[in-house]
Amino acid sequence: MLASELFDVSSEVVLVTGGGSGIGLAMAQTLASNGARVVLADVALERAEASAAAIRSEGGAALAIGLDVRSEEMIGSAFDRAEAELGAVGVLINNAGIAHRDKAAALSPKAWRSVMEVNVDGAFAVAQEAARRMIRDRRAGSIINISSILADRPIRQVAAYSASKAALSQLTRSLALEWAKHEIRVNEIRPGWFETGLTDPFLKGPGAKIMAAQTPMGRLGIGLDLAGAVLLLASDASRYMTGSTITVDGGHSIGK
Template structure:
């Protein structure tokens, strides 16, 4: 199969949660540049509008979908809106998430619950909604969960965040096993250290230089560094992949 067909996403309708900025927007841009129709979902209206304008300006097709991933009704409505405007979602990028840094002895229950609600509960609930509709229509699809290298690597002061990303890894495998018979692939991307709004609390001051220095490649990740893997997982190129975790970290996890 020629690469133009193997990595073709021109018929894919992609919903990206947390798509208004950061890695979510970067992945959306990569797919839009290759012909996919994009629905950006976020609860930040200003970021969404700017993100859609960015994709349209580069010749892509995108719509904005207001979404608080903690609200089940809003999740259902988001999928309804995408179906009405673009068609049924064939690729879900479960990217919405938050980070929190604090000493483990200082973590409060409300903080832990907030991190787990957005990073874990919502990943499962959004995936459920996507899968129900894929199964309903008998068409299968691809679900891409965005985790982190911290799902497998312990780090000080990120107990809640690390636990949440470890849960995403287990969710990915469990859903992949259960939904394979329906033609639904569920895979996971584990980004390393990228300079985004999410990682700003970790990289402030000298943090960015320290993290870059610990990386075998000598730098932090850049937005375009996820382009290849997201094209792989959204296209036929990954037809025989499910339950897989792909690390994109410049070698950080092996060079520690």
């Protein structure tokens, strides 16, 4: 089979949570440029609309939808609108996430809970909605959870974030096991250090140079570095993969 056929996503409708910026947008752009219809579902609707317009200006098909993954009502509405305007969602990229930096002894219950509500509860709720519709319609599908190398390589002062990503990794495997019989694949991508709005507080000052120096490839990641992994997991090229983890970190997790 030709690579152009194996990695073909031109028939897919892809919903990306947190798709208005950062690596969510980068993955959406990759898929749109390869023919997929993408839904940028983001809590910042204006940002998502601007990003969707940019994709359309390049010839891609994109729709922006406001979505707070903590809202069950908004999740259902987002899928309803995506189906009405672009077609049934066959690929979900669970990318929405927040981080909080604080010493563990000072971490408030509210801050802990806010991270878990978005990174774990929200990811599960969106995956559940996607799977329910796929199962109802007897359609195969792919769910891609965006975890982090911090899921099993923690650093100081991000206990809530690291714990949330470890939970997301286990959730990936649990859902993969349950939904395999429905031909729904559930896999995860673990990015390393990428310069995004989420990581800005951690990379300010000398942080970026320090993290780049600790990465064997000697640099931080850029959006394009995720293109291969997301094309693999969104397409039939990964048809026999589920419960798997793809680490994209320039070797950071194997460094010192």
